[in-house]
Amino acid sequence: MSFQDEMKQIFLRVTAGEVEPREWKTWWNSNRSKLKEALNRGDRGRMMPALWDANYYWMAKTQSGVAYYFHAQGRPVKVSDYYEKKMQEEEEHERQKAMKGYHKDTAYARQRWEAYLENHPTDTVVFDWKSLLGTPVGQKPAKDFLYKRARTTQQWKECGEELKSRLKENLQAKIAPVTKVYGMKKAGFKTFVREPGPRRKGRSLAGG
Numbered sequence: 001m002s003f004q005d006e007m008k009q010i011f012l013r014v015t016a017g018e019v020e021p022r023e024w025k026t027w028w029n030s031n032r033s034k035l036k037e038a039l040n041r042g043d044r045g046r047m048m049p050a051l052w053d054a055n056y057y058w059m060a061k062t063q064s065g066v067a068y069y070f071h072a073q074g075r076p077v078k079v080s081d082y083y084e085k086k087m088q089e090e091e092e093h094e095r096q097k098a099m100k101g102y103h104k105d106t107a108y109a110r111q112r113w114e115a116y117l118e119n120h121p122t123d124t125v126v127f128d129w130k131s132l133l134g135t136p137v138g139q140k141p142a143k144d145f146l147y148k149r150a151r152t153t154q155q156w157k158e159c160g161e162e163l164k165s166r167l168k169e170n171l172q173a174k175i176a177p178v179t180k181v182y183g184m185k186k187a188g189f190k191t192f193v194r195e196p197g198p199r200r201k202g203r204s205l206a207g208g
Helices: 003-015 020-031 033-039 041-049 058-072 080-120 151-183
Strands: 185-188 191-195
Touching: 003 033, 003 058, 020 033, 020 058, 041 058, 041 191, 058 080, 151 191
Parallel strands: none
Antiparallel strands: 185 191
């Protein structure tokens, strides 16, 4: 079997997800000089990037490079999702490993903190937010949505618009009477100014 045939055979195995990362690394390193003659620099870089390591993340990159090689030759091939799935498994394993290490490293500090909280119960803080709002005369009832919890982007948008509208109405109902008492008027989106009072007639300095 010629090297060209061997190369294309293993390339097809890569597209089918049949070559494991270590096998690919061994084959590539054993045929580096032949590959330099058979492939251009771009194809070599796509199939075996400089930072390549023997894991499924990089194997998925290799598969993409091999698929590009066949496509450029006018021979598009079907690509297996094997490396993609294995890559996701690897990422999940690394996340679990990182979390396990985090819990191990912070165990002592967390135990001390939990012991402190157990010996120092917290007091309930009551925030009377309703006293900061007013109720405008004739305000419409709150909008009744068909869903209990917003899940989609559109639902979040609808809830947000309703909340902003009612907060604006209630804040204005709270602020308006106060500004009236102090003789203030609205001069901008966030600005209030004191209205000028009636002028008093001053006494003449010259007398009379």
